[in-house]
Amino acid sequence: MRVNRFQVLSLALLVLLPVPGWSAPPEETLYDFDGRPHALEEYLGQGKWLVVTVWASDCAVCEKEIPELVAFHNAHRDRDATVLGISVDGPGRKDEARAFIERHRVSFANLLDHGRAFRAIYLRETGRPWFGATPMNLIHAPDGKLVAWRIGPLGKTEIEAFIEREGKEIRRGRLSGGIRGLQTRREAVHLSPVGSTPTLSAIFTEAVAWA
Numbered sequence: 455m456r457v458n459r460f461q462v463l464s465l466a467l468l469v470l471l472p473v474p475g476w477s478a479p480p481e482e483t484l485y486d487f488d489g490r491p492h493a494l495e496e497y498l499g500q501g502k503w504l505v506v507t508v509w510a511s512d513c514a515v516c517e518k519e520i521p522e523l524v525a526f527h528n529a530h531r532d533r534d535a536t537v538l539g540i541s542v543d544g545p546g547r548k549d550e551a552r553a554f555i556e557r558h559r560v561s562f563a564n565l566l567d568h569g570r571a572f573r574a575i576y577l578r579e580t581g582r583p584w585f586g587a588t589p590m591n592l593i594h595a596p597d598g599k600l601v602a603w604r605i606g607p608l609g610k611t612e613i614e615a616f617i618e619r620e621g622k623e624i625r626r627g628r629l630s631g632g633i634r635g636l637q638t639r640r641e642a643v644h645l646s647p648v649g650s651t652p653t654l655s656a657i658f659t660e661a662v663a664w665a
Contacts, residue, residue, distance in 0.1 A: 479574075481570065481571065481574040482494070482571050482574045482575050482578070483568075483571055484540060484565040484566065484567060484568075484571050484572075485545075485565060485566045485568055486565055486566070487548065487551075487552065487564070487566065492565055494506070494538075494575055495598070497538050497563075498594055498598035499596070499597055499598030500596075501596050502530075502533075502534055502535050502536055502596055503530075503534060503535035503536075503593065503594065503595065503596055503617050503621075504535070504536055504537070504538060504593070504594040504598075505523065505526070505527075505535065505536070505537045505538070505591060505592070505593050505594075505608070505613060506537075506538050506539075506540060506591065506592040506593075506594065507519070507520075507523055507537060507538070507539050507540070507589055507590070507591050507608075508539075508540045508541075508542060508567075508572055508588055508589060508590035508591070508592075509539060509540070509541060509542070509554075509588055509589050510541065510542050510543055510588045511541070511543050511547060511550040511551050511553065511554040512543075512550070513588045513589065515588070515589055515606075515607055516554075516588055516589045516607075517554075517558075518607065519589050519607035519608065520554075520558045520560065521558060522607070522608065522609050522610045523537050523539075523562070523608070523610070524537075524558060524559065524560055524561055524562070525610045526610040526614070527561055527562045528561055529610070530614075531561075531562070534596075534617070534621075535613075535617060536562060537562040538562060538563055538564070538565070539555075539560065539562060539563065539564035539565070540565050540566075540567055540572055541554075541564055541565070541566050541567065542567045542572065542586070542588065543566065544566065544567065544568055544569065545566065545568055548566065551564070551566065572584065572590075573586075576590070576592075579592070579600045579603075580600070580603060584605075587605045589606065589607055589608075590603070590604075590605055591603065591604050591606075591607075591608050593613070593616065593617070595620070595624065596624075601620055602616065602620075
C-alpha cells in the first residue's frame with residue numbers, strides 16, 4: 455500500500471495515542487504542531503518500550519540517525535516499542551521541523567519544545583543538566599521508568615539488542631518491584647554506524663538498574 459506524504463506527515467505530527475489526563479508543570483510542557491500542550495508522561499507506561507529522541511532540523515547527526523529510528527519504530531510499533539520525537543527547533547522554526555519530518559517520512563509522533571522544557575525533563579529524570587546537544591535519546595521501560603540515556607545517535611539493531619537484554623532482566627524480576635536500591639551504572643557500548651556518522655570506538659551509556 456502506498457502512503458502519500460500528507461498521510462505520513464499527519465501520523466508523525468499527531469499520533470502516538472497519548473493517555474489523557476496528564477498535565478505537565480509549565481516548565482516541562484511540550485506542544486504538538488497545532489499548539490496543544492502535552493506532558494511526556496502521556497506517552498509513558500503504556501506497556502511498551504518508549505524511545506524518546508530529541509532532535510533539531512539543522513542537526514547533521516540527527517539527519518543520519520532518524521532513518522534508523524523510523525525503521526525501528528515501524529518494525530516494533532505494533533508489538534513492543536514505539537518512538538516519540540521532541541524537536542528543539544521551537545515555534546520560530548516550526549516550518550523547518552515540519553520539512554524535516556516530511557523529508558524523512560517520519561512515522562512516529564513528534565512534539566515541539568518551545569523553550570527549556572526538555573532541559574527540565576532531563577534534569578528531573580537523570581539528576582543532571584542537559585546542555586542542548588542533539589541527538590539526545592532516552593529509553594523508557596514498558597512501565598514508564600527511565601532505564602537508559604545517551605547523548606548521541608542510536609542504531610536500530612543497537613536499540614533492539616538493548617531492549618531484548620533488559621527485557622529478559624525485567625522478566626526475571628530484577629528490574630521490577632519498585633525502585634529499591636536505585637543505582638546508576640555506566641557501561642561502554644559500541645555504536646552501530648548510522649550512515650556516515652563518525653565512528654566512535656566506544657560511547658558511554660548511563661542506565662538505571664534495580665539490584
